[in-house]
Amino acid sequence: MNGASREALASARERLDALTDNTAVDAALLAEELAAVTALLDREVSLRRVLTDPSQAGEAKAELAGRLLGSQVGGETVDLVSGMVRSRWSRSRDLTDALEELAYSADLTAAQRTGDLDDVEDELFRFGRIVASSSELRSALTDARADATAKAGLLRSLLGGRANPVTERLVVRLVAQPRGRSLEAGLDALTKLAANRRGRMVAVVTSAVPISDSQRERLGAALAGIYGRQVHLNLDVDPEVLGGMQVRIGDEVINGTIADRLEEATRRMAG
Known part of the structure; x- marks a missing residue:
């Protein structure tokens, strides 16, 4: 991202941090809802363009987001998304990229609260090594013709009970919604995002x-x-x-x- 989108993402990160500083906020649920909004805007390109149209008033776009999402997700998610669409974005896709990052960050916050962030970080790296060493597994997880539900089921059979629930959620989401990114690049980005939560x-x-x-x-x-x-x-x-x-x-x-x-x-x- 560059220009306006970089500034908008920085503001969104600050709002997410302020929101998740409140332990009463369910970070895992927030992550799930932000991921759902990401998937919605990936599918509905025209809606994404409307919500990032620089010629439209920010408050009008926020009101539209509130009407569309208010009955689907919680108030914290609506407030966060409304704040994001008030911002200016260089490209419409930058909004969904930012939402995806916030969804992952919220899940990592959930792991941090329980003291499991180090384990999640290590498990993401280890899973990446497993994928790199097995062309058969990589093909099964990245085959664009394969059903996303089937791939999620395969992952749950591999990780369920063996990995932290946050790790499982992150990997399942990455495989089910690759968004044009390779599995290796996605796992690398998640590992770096986990490290950044500790400033390292x-x-x-x-x-x-x-x-x-x-x-x-x-x-x-x-x-x-x-x-x-x-x-x-x-x-x-x-x-x-x-x-x-x-x-x-x-x-x-x-x-x-x-x-x-x-x-x-x-x-x-x-x-």
Whole structure:
């Protein structure tokens, strides 16, 4: 997002945080309702365009949203969506992208309230590793011809009782409503969103063998010193790295593996 949409999303995030600071608000229900509104506006493109039309008064758009949603969702959701349509959006799709992010954030808030946010973050990463290692599972979950209900059922059979309920809800929603995004990109975005709730970065650490707790603590402290903020480590094991480790933070990669050094040496010899 850029321009007006970025400002509108920042305001919406602030309103969501203010709303969910009140523990009387059911964050999980709020997430479900925001996801339903996202799906509605994805289907009803003309309605989405009306609600983001810059030539229409913000209050008129808010009143329209209230009339349409008032009997379908709770008051907190209506107030939040009404505030969002009062804002100016650079593209109509930006509104639904923002609603989707708020839905995910509300579910993560529910996990944070119960002290389960770390578990959810780790489970999202682990599920991504499972999908990456199984082409059959990935195909089943991303097949556009497959019924969304069937895919949701498959996920519940895999995750039910094994993962936190918030993790299950997030993954089911991501698979059922991919919105043109790959499963890998969606899981990565969810992991980063979970980390951002604690004001920390995410590092994917790949090593030839599992690292010890003391190594994990030292690495976390070193990265926190480099980046000036807490860094959450997602650990992966890949024997092909041939020793050492690779650390990926966003688009930045820190390579310290034997395989990487061998590859570099090969390139230099070829040159």
